[in-house]
Every structure is written in structure tokens, then in C-alpha cells.
Amino acid sequence: MRRLAFALSFVASPLIAQDCGGDFQTFLSEMRSEAAAQGLDPAATDRFLAGASVDPSVIKADRSQGVFQKDFISFSRALISQNRMDNGRIYGDRNDATFDRIEGEFGIPREVILAFWAFETDFGQVQGNFNTRNALVTLAHDCRRPELFLPQVYAAIELTERGDFDPVTTTGAWAGEIGQVQMLPGDIIESGMDGDGDGQVDLKGSPADALMSGANVLSGLGWRANEPWLQEITVPDTLPWAETGLDQPKTVADWTALGITARNGALGPDAMTARVLLPMGRNGPAFLAYPNFDVYFEWNKSFVYVTTAAYFATRLAGAPPYDAGNPSLPLSGEMMQDLQRRLTARGHDVGGIDGILGAKTRAAVQAEQSRLGLPADAWPTTELLKQL
DSSP states (O other), X not given: OOOOXXXXXXXXXXXOOSOSSSOHHXXXXXXXXXXXXXXXXXXXXXXXXXXXXXXXXXXXXXXXXXXXXXXXXXXXXXXXXXXXXXXXXXXXXXXHHHHHHHHHHHOOOHHHHHHHHHHHHTTTTOOOOEEHHHHHHHHHHSSSSHHHHHXXXXXXXXXXXXXXXXXXXXEEOTTSOBTTXXXXXXXXXXXXXXXXXXXXXXXXXXXXXHHHHHHHHHHXXXXXXXXXXXXXXXXXXXXXXXXXXXXXXXXXXXXXXXXXXXXXXXXXXTTSEEXXXXXXXXXXXXXXXXXXXXXXXXXXXXXXXXXXXXXXXXXXTTOOOOOOOOOOOXXXXXXXXXXXXXXXXXXXXXXXXXXXXXXXXXXXXXXXXXXXXXXXXXXXXXXXXXXX
């Protein structure tokens, strides 16, 4: 499976001296100077950058993430197949000892790691064939997100210096992630683990190394051991919709008092904070998002991806398929961009005119729904678009 979006922003780095864009050879020369200023071995830098080139296919992939324009129901149904469910059980059993260790050391349920493993590389089967060195250098040279990818280039040079990265043969996703759970070089340095005890960290060939490293990343991002992350709920028609959303926490006891119930099983402890998540509005699926749900956004910034990954983990843990309800039809990509332009004109930060209903656009939609006296469930409708 092609990597859907870049993930795992890593550790803060020193100030990057060179500018993005411009002449590529000048850019590489500036990169050599900056690497030396960071204390990296010049020989390793030369070895890493020798033959480096811009890969147009990387830029094309970076500009072609329209899959995130899908609504939650469409996106989740596309990613969660019966085959993936079955393989989740198979690969869970096959790596039982590793998952037992993860649960014991980090308090992270196996289903959470399994869901990421499935979505990132189909359990290690499809890890990407982009040259990682060229992917990182291309995205660092490109001016869309150099602040993310420049530090990753220097991290890859450090891995080269250690002997853990071959710039000619190392391949992975278009955004520079490597291995079965798709980790950027900075994350490998920070969180890579030798899960199988052979003295090496092999994220491509060793499931134990990849799974332990992924768990280490989640733990470092703030995963709260042995706590829930997402749970499907039933919501009453009388719920105050303006109080739903990721930035509207209440205790579980408060939500219960407002009529929230678990669709299956029991809700989390009364004192635990949680948010009501309505990915397709008040007439669609409904979830209670616990503090661990926030960690997903540190792994990936896409709202629909994160919600789907967290939901898939609940399915692997035994939850039934969600109740899709009867939500109104999603806006088309063009209509969503029109909506984002109108929201921006009213002073809202929607994170860009990209046609994607992300967290910032949802917050802006909810604010305008409240202002206009509409049900403020953060789900954009043609009625809202007309009124704006």
C-alpha cells in the first residue's frame, strides 16, 4: 500500500542555514556546510549526497493526496477490508511474543500497533520503492515543507555515518519513511529498537524491530498506558452539538449525564476526560475520543486517516462495525474549497484551501454553524454553504 501521508515528525534540530528551492547543486553545497556545522562526518556527508538527485515522482506523490478528501465512511470502508481484518489476526498471532512484550513494557494494546502496521505497509508486504535519500533531498529542496524534511536529511546522514543507512540501496515511501511501520530517519535515531535481539535495528526485515520501534515512538509521543483511545457511542438528539469536537473535553461522567451511552461495552472511568467525535455530523457515526486519541495526530496529521486508524484498532480488538446512520451527503471537493475560501474570508484559519475537511476546517464550520443558529456538529452542508 502506498504511504498515505507523511508521519512521525521527530526531534527538534539546530537552525537550518540553507534556503529551499534554487539551484540544486548550490543547495547540496549548502547542505554539506550545514552538515559540517552540525558535527557530521564530511566523508559520510559526501557518501550520502554523491549522486543525489531530484525525483519528480516524489513531488507528484506529494501533490496527489486527494484520497484525504474522502469522508470518513468512504475512507474507512476503502481501508478496512475483511482481508485486512483476517490478516490482523494472523499477524497478531504470528508475532504474539512481541506484542506481549509491547503490552508489558509500554501498555499499548496490540491492536493499536497492528492497525498502523496494516495501513502503513500491509504488515510489511508493501514498504515502498522510492530511493529514500533522493526522496528526502527532493522534499527538503522543495519549498512546501522544508522545515520537516531538512532535519530528516541530516538524520539520514547520521545513520549513514553509523553504517545503518545505504544511500544507494535504501528504499521506502515517497516521503522518506523507512520500514514496516514507516519511520523517518530522526525517529529511527530517537526510537529505533532491537526487538529480536540480534544487535541490529532492521525496520525493513525484522517485524520485532519494527513493532517495538513503533511502540517506542507512540510511548514517546505520550501514549497513556492501559487506557482506551476511541469508543463508539450512541448520542441523544438533545445533545448540545456545539459542545462536541476535539477541543471540547468533558469528563465521562459529564457526557453520561448528557445522555451519551456506549454502543458496546462500558465507557471509560467517570473521571477520565473525553471528547465526542462526529466525523460525519450528528446523523453519522459517533465516537468518544479519549486522551490517547491525541497521540494519533502526532503520528499522522490527517483527521480522516487518524480516525480510521483508531477505529480499525477497535475493530481488531473486537468491536463491531460502526452504525453509519444517515448523514447528509458530503460536499464535493470544489464545494469544500469554496467553503474554505468563505470561511477564510470570515477570519477563520482552515489550514489551507485544499478541499479536505481537516480539524481546522471542522472547527471553523462549527463556529459558523453556531453563529447562524444551525446544529453545530462540524459537518458542512449545502445549507451552510448557501448561508455563507
